[in-house]
Amino acid sequence: MANAHPRKKRESASPSPTPGATVTSRALALLGSFDSAHPRLSLSEMARRAEIPVATAHRLSSELVFWGALERSGQDYVVGHRLWKLGLLAPVRKNIGELAAPYMQDVLFVTQNVVNLFILEDDHVLLLERLSGTRSGAPFRRVGEQLPLHASAAGKAILAFGAPDLWETALENMARAGQMTEHTISSPAQLRREVAMVRERGYATTSQEAGLDNFGIAVPIISSDGTCTASLGVVTQNQPVAVGPIVPVLRIAARGIGRRISLGGEY
Amino acid sequence: MANAHPRKKRESASPSPTPGATVTSRALALLGSFDSAHPRLSLSEMARRAEIPVATAHRLSSELVFWGALERSGQDYVVGHRLWKLGLLAPVRKNIGELAAPYMQDVLFVTQNVVNLFILEDDHVLLLERLSGTRSGAPFRRVGEQLPLHASAAGKAILAFGAPDLWETALENMARAGQMTEHTISSPAQLRREVAMVRERGYATTSQEAGLDNFGIAVPIISSDGTCTASLGVVTQNQPVAVGPIVPVLRIAARGIGRRISLGGEY
DNA sequence: GATCCGCTTTCCGTCTAATGGAAAGTTTCG
DNA sequence: CGAAACTTTCCATTAGACGGAAAGCGGATC
Known part of the structure; x- marks a missing residue:
């Protein structure tokens, strides 16, 4: 025979086939x-x-x-x-994202800033949809990204107008997370003051709380059943947002979105 | 014993466990x-x-x-x-969709029509990104939808400027598919004539070819390596698109997108 | 150009985890 | 109230998953 080892015979196979995983x-x-x-x-x-x-x-x-x-x-x-x-079929995107997009366009038209739609997910906010024009500077957040409740305008807006039990979640997170920049809110008292102000004014702002050179405004999106689990905002880099002219624009858009949300049921 | 049948004993389990599926x-x-x-x-x-x-x-x-x-x-x-x-991480969306979005905004600003970005996928075009404002009417296509090459402006634009071997695929499809409306192109000669015209003019149009009350224009997006696998267009309902003012706008946006595509490699 | 290192791919004997009919539980409907 | 359709649980059987080992494949490094 020319070939002494046509195929080596293996005797051991898989001694520890698996722990307990499917x-x-x-x-x-x-x-x-x-x-x-x-x-x-x-x-x-x-x-x-x-x-x-x-x-x-x-x-x-x-x-x-x-x-x-x-x-x-x-x-x-x-x-x-x-x-x-397949992901496009997910209700979050189909029911809120698609519905909100046209209103977000309006905001972009008028303000020329990057427009963000965040929704509440567990203990943080999630960037669901983002619009930016060629003139609005490079957007630094990506759809699908997450931010903590206490260190984003979007989060604070939801905190101020959303379910009360979010409060403890936010505090826990804040304690656990530590500061993202030197401007990040880090004491419960400070957060409480901040959120009270948001509730009073009707909009939230951030100044380099989640990143340097990172300014934003956000207003709550209150759905027709009165709950608030989303917020609409704009962000800018380098210089603070011009609150005066932008807030009314955001409010109108947010009302438009809110009116149409949750008529079709949950997402 | 009080309980005669504590638990019925099953003797047969699964006679035909499986064909050959994992x-x-x-x-x-x-x-x-x-x-x-x-x-x-x-x-x-x-x-x-x-x-x-x-x-x-x-x-x-x-x-x-x-x-x-x-x-x-x-x-x-x-x-x-x-x-x-997870789907957001797919290269198609990340590499082309995100890159094109700002340019599409520009088109929306100027034309106020629904703006579509289609890419070539196998033997059809796929709606990768769509923008519409609150004033641009209800968009009737959804991101992720597919249209045949021969019955869409987007498809014809790619057919005219893309790889030559698409041609036979398109013809086969056309023969197989049948007409979507009474205006759908259905003869090879007619398609050939149409595509020749697209190539000459630099843009493609449709008039109710894929659906009634459904008009569109599209221009090819030619990437920096000279290939064409995407197209940019606007659609309107009820009345034909105003070709004159829109084509230049689309061209500029498409050039902007094309310049930036495929510098980062494949998608 | 030989050697090493880290990666992908193939192989196959062992045995665990997947299977699906049947039965029980639940809701819908006429 | 019974029939029909659906969801959920159960478990005896075995088909499919498993993974160590070995082979194959670059591309660094000496």
């Missing part, structure tokens, strides 16, 4: 290894982040790629086209 | 059962559409809900929040 959870963990800071990953990075063996990661990602949940880009993996399309 | 493929099939026409589904509808037994569908969807890929909305299931956020 296939689906692993596949989802792979998807979950992507985030805005890691939009493209190699196989071994995915495996590391998802904490599953490479061999398993390899098999599963192939399936995800086959379906279109992931795509290969050179040697790396990226989120697939099909997943994006 | 767990992952089933889970993905469940996700795939959602589309723009079916954004919310009951368990049994999901199971039916995905062609898997309800019991299995039930188990898997629970896991999907647990992770956040799906959410429950009353008795039904909808696409989850987390999936939407």
Whole structure:
């Protein structure tokens, strides 16, 4: 025989097949290894982040790629086209984002500033929709980003007009998070004062609280059932926002959005 | 003993456990059962559409809900929040959509019409981004929707300036698809004539070809490497678009987008 | 140009986790 | 109030998932 070892026989297979994880959870963990800071990953990075063996990661990602949940880009993996399309069907975006967009346009028309729509999610606010023109400077936040309640105009607006039990959540977060910049509110008393002022004035502002050179105004979006879980705002870089002319514009838009929200039910 | 049947003993379990499907493929099939026409589904509808037994569908969807890929909305299931956020990381949207948005704003400012960005996907065009103001009438297309190459301004613009091998794909589709309205182009000769004209003029139009009361103009977006896989356009309802003043605006925006596309590599 | 290192991909013996029919529980409807 | 349709739970069976090992693949480094 020419060939002494046609194929090496492997006797041990997988001594510790698995702890207690389901296939689906692993596949989802792979998807979950992507985030805005890691939009493209190699196989071994995915495996590391998802904490599953490479061999398993390899098999599963192939399936995800086959379906279109992931795509290969050179040697790396990226989120697939099909997943994006699927995400468009999510009620948050369909019910609020799409509805609000035209009103946000109006604000952009008039103010020429970056316009943001934030919604409340758990213990923070989430940037749901963002508009910017070619003249409004580079937007520094991305749709899908999150900010704490106490360090954003959007968050404070919701805090002032939203459900009262948000208050403790916000305080806990503030204590846990520490300051993002030297201007970040960091004492309960200060936050209380600030929020009271927001409630009185009807709008919230930030001055470099979540980032230097980062100014913003936001007004609450109060839906037709009286609840407030969203806010509309504009942000500028370098110089403070011109509150006077902008607040009325935001108010009108926010009322327009609020009127139409939650007539169609929950999101 | 007081209890004769503490628990009925089941002897048969699952005679035909499975054909040849993987767990992952089933889970993905469940996700795939959602589309723009079916954004919310009951368990049994999901199971039916995905062609898997309800019991299995039930188990898997629970896991999907647990992770956040799906959410429950009353008795039904909808696409989850987390999936939407994940979708935002898809290169299509991040690399082209975000880049194009500010230019599209400019067009909206000037023309006050619904502005659409389509990209080429397989044998059709896909609506990647859409802007509309409060004054531009109800937009009738949704982001994520698809149109055939031969029955849309966007498609014809890409057909005229894009890769030559698109031509046969378009013809095949046209033959297969049939007319969407009485105005839809349906003969190869007619399409050829139309596309030649688009190439000469530099822009494409449609008049009720994809839907009645549905008029549009589109110009190609030619990226800095000379290829064309996207187009920018406006649409109106009821009356034809005013070509004269709009085309130059679209051209400028499309050039701006094209210049910046594909410097960062593929999407 | 040989050696090493880290990565992707393939292989396959073992065995756990997935399976789905059936039954029970729940809501809807006439 | 019974029938129909749907959701949820159960569990005996086994098909599919598992992952260590080894092979293959660049691209650094000496």
